[in-house]
Amino acid sequence: MRGKSIILLLLCIFFSGFSVQAESKSSMTELDQLADEALKLTRFGRLEEAKNIMERFAELFSEKGVTERQFTMDELRIVTAAHHDALKALTSSDINTNERVKKVTAFRLASDAIISEYQPLWSQMERPIMNAFADVKNAALEGDENLYNSHLNEFLSTYSVIQPSIKIDIPIGKVQMLDSKIAYIDQYRSTFSEQKWMKELEGLETDLKNLFTDINKDDTDPSIWWVMFMTGGIIVSTLSYVSWRKYRGQKLQQQKRKDLND
Incomplete structure (x- = not known):
């Protein structure tokens, strides 16, 4: 009876948790x-x-x-x-x-x-973001200041679409570092020159690529699998114990009947 009570308790806990999770x-x-x-x-x-x-x-x-x-x-x-x-x-x-x-x-x-726990929608914005930034970089290489400013404005507008999302999914330190680099390029655009900005732009391009690379990695918390393993182990162990008790009880009853018949 005690084994059955344990199983019922575990099942109640499991299904009550499942009900809350489903809701x-x-x-x-x-x-x-x-x-x-x-x-x-x-x-x-x-x-x-x-x-x-x-x-x-x-x-x-x-x-x-x-x-x-x-x-x-x-x-x-x-x-x-x-x-x-x-x-x-x-x-x-x-x-x-x-x-x-x-x-x-x-x-x-x-x-x-x-x-979303995995693959948030904003990760699909990689191509528009990187294409917009490529236009900025190409304008800088051409030395066209007007075109550079125009493409930079378009990039900033496109980046603003994912900015709230990355603050949720990416560690705040990385977001602040990325935002500070973008703000710096925006604030000092009037001092634009190909030689001065190319290093800044290449560094920012690397950070943007890493932003999308990192979010596509599997960041499942190992502790989740450990909890699932432990919970499953407890249930299996309990069921095995109850089955063994039942089997042992049946064998004892069979032995008593045999002794009485003898």
């Missing part, structure tokens, strides 16, 4: 779908509908993030800021369509970053 996953899925729908509506120019979806997202996000504490303070702050910028873009008449879509895309990627 949490359902909420995360709804948040993900709302953010995705808001972006699609924005691309089609259905701004009022996109605004309503964004407001629904804010309600659910506040419920899960603040009330149930499913997100860290940094995640709450970053996604809230991205949501604010996206909502402002949807309601402003002073912003062009391209910039509006970029603001909502930045929000979409940030919301995905807090939900």
Whole structure:
């Protein structure tokens, strides 16, 4: 009986945990779908509908993030800021369509970053980011200052789309170092010269490549596998023990019947 009680206790713990996890996953899925729908509506120019979806997202996000504490303070702050910028873009008449879509895309990627465990959507932005930066570098090699400034502005605009997301997925030290290099090139662009900037640009290009390389690596926490192994081991050991007790009891009963018959 004691063995059966242990099994029942373990199963109750396992399935109660599974139920909570399933409910949490359902909420995360709804948040993900709302953010995705808001972006699609924005691309089609259905701004009022996109605004309503964004407001629904804010309600659910506040419920899960603040009330149930499913997100860290940094995640709450970053996604809230991205949501604010996206909502402002949807309601402003002073912003062009391209910039509006970029603001909502930045929000979409940030919301995905807090939900996705592996391969976040922003990692798919590698080609647009690197192509935009290649244009900056090529303009610098040509020594064309006007073209350089134009391409630099485009790169900064494209990079801003993933900036909230990388603050969620990448260690803050690396993000701050990358942002400081970008800010330096932007701030001192008026002193542009091919010889002076090429070393800075090559260093920044390497950092951008590493940004996407690092996020594509398998960063599964080994402790997760250890916990799973231990939990599975406990259940298997308990079942084995109960089976052995049952087998031993049956053998003893058979032996007693044999002794009585003799």
